[in-house]
Amino acid sequence: xxxxxxxxxxxxxxxxxxxxxxxxxxxxxxxxxxxxxxxxxxxxxxxxxxxxxxxxxxxxxxxxxxxxxxxxxxxxxxxxxxxxxxxxxxxxxxxxxxxxxxxxxxxxxxxxxxxxxxxxxxxxxxxxxxxxxxxxxxxxxxxxxxxxxxxxxxxxxxxxxxxx
Amino acid sequence: xxxxxxxxxxxxxxxxxxxxxxxxxxxxxxxxxxxxxxxxxxxxxxxxxxxxxxxxxxxxxxxxxxxxxxxxxxxxxxxxxxxxxxxxxxxxxxxxxxxxxxxxxxxxxxxxxxxxxxxxxxxxxxxxxxxxxxxxxxxxxxxxxxxxxxxxxxxxxxxxxxxxxxxxxxxxxxxxxxxxxxxxxxxxxxxxxxxxxxxxxxxxxxxxxxxxxxxxxxxxxxxxxxxxxxxxxxxxxxxxxx
Numbered sequence: 001x002x003x004x005x006x007x008x009x010x011x012x013x014x015x016x017x018x019x020x021x022x023x024x025x026x027x028x029x030x031x032x033x034x035x036x037x038x039x040x041x042x043x044x045x046x047x048x049x050x051x052x053x054x055x056x057x058x059x060x061x062x063x064x065x066x067x068x069x070x071x072x073x074x075x076x077x078x079x080x081x082x083x084x085x086x087x088x089x090x091x092x093x094x095x096x097x098x099x100x101x102x103x104x105x106x107x108x109x110x111x112x113x114x115x116x117x118x119x120x121x122x123x124x125x126x127x128x129x130x131x132x133x134x135x136x137x138x139x140x141x142x143x144x145x146x147x148x149x150x151x152x153x154x155x156x157x158x159x160x161x162x163x164x
Numbered sequence: 165x166x167x168x169x170x171x172x173x174x175x176x177x178x179x180x181x182x183x184x185x186x187x188x189x190x191x192x193x194x195x196x197x198x199x200x201x202x203x204x205x206x207x208x209x210x211x212x213x214x215x216x217x218x219x220x221x222x223x224x225x226x227x228x229x230x231x232x233x234x235x236x237x238x239x240x241x242x243x244x245x246x247x248x249x250x251x252x253x254x255x256x257x258x259x260x261x262x263x264x265x266x267x268x269x270x271x272x273x274x275x276x277x278x279x280x281x282x283x284x285x286x287x288x289x290x291x292x293x294x295x296x297x298x299x300x301x302x303x304x305x306x307x308x309x310x311x312x313x314x315x316x317x318x319x320x321x322x323x324x325x326x327x328x329x330x331x332x333x334x335x336x337x338x339x340x341x342x343x344x345x346x347x348x349x350x351x352x353x354x355x356x357x358x359x360x361x362x363x364x365x366x367x368x369x370x371x372x373x374x375x376x377x378x379x380x381x382x383x384x385x386x387x388x389x390x391x392x393x394x395x396x397x398x399x400x401x402x403x404x405x406x
Contacts, residue, residue, distance in 0.1 A: 023283075024180040025353070030190035031293035035200070036301055042204060042262060047254035050211045054233040055253075057218045057226075064220065 183283040200288040203269035243394035260390035267382030290352040299345035302393040310400030
């Protein structure tokens, strides 16, 4: 433990004796300005070799990423707009189809009812006519029967009266 | 009493020992520069490998570098604000990366294998010169940022919200670099010392938790230094809305 303390004091004594710098922890000398110059030089060298090229690369990439992202956003917005448009169109088309179907149904219903009414009227008319014909034939038959019955009656009467 | 480092050759501790390089009359801490060159070399190698072929779909090291860049960008933007952060991103990022690789390099690279005539290699941020240099750079930066953005109106900052704040704001200009540099220096040096002392006493297993804690502190210190630097710059360029 003691050796470095001894060394330091001994060396200090030696230094004073020989006239050379004595050293020590807080020995400021020409190292300071030269080190400052060295750091400044290093700053310029690193600026040329490191900060500028790497900065350019990083910022170019950041710009590239930003523009790509903006592009992608724009495209996404466009796609969404198109999708909304198409959805609207689809909805309209569906409504149209619905309306058409309802119209067609109504149309067919109307046609059906009309056809039904016509058929019913016709059948009623036919029935009426045939009923009238039957009636007329019955009338005719009845009157014919009556005539015959009268003729037979007179014939019977004549025969009976003639026999007496 | 037998000196411990004779019986345990694994670790020795030296504090305040420097490898001096002389440049005319100027003295330099050689070990700091050597280790900083090594970690800077590693950092630059990573960066060069990672940016050699940049692609829009990142792979391998490019991923890591982009993650680091985004992390630093977010840090700078949050602290400095949307308007001015671009100018200061490289500086904040360099501070963060340099401190981070220095701290982790100091903890992870087996410096002990390299023998120096005097002193020892370690994290460059464990030397007060490095941290003071960076702290002073931060001070200069926020003054420059404020003055260049607002001109002399920058000094309105010192009397806002009331002129009573003037002395405190002036003191702040001194305490900011002081606290920045000493916080980093103290944390990294203390971490190295704790690991060193533990390794010196019990060279197996026992220093491991302290080493992991050290890695954690190292990363946190780099983050704190960069965040505070960005915050100071952000304060200086901040526009008051009256």
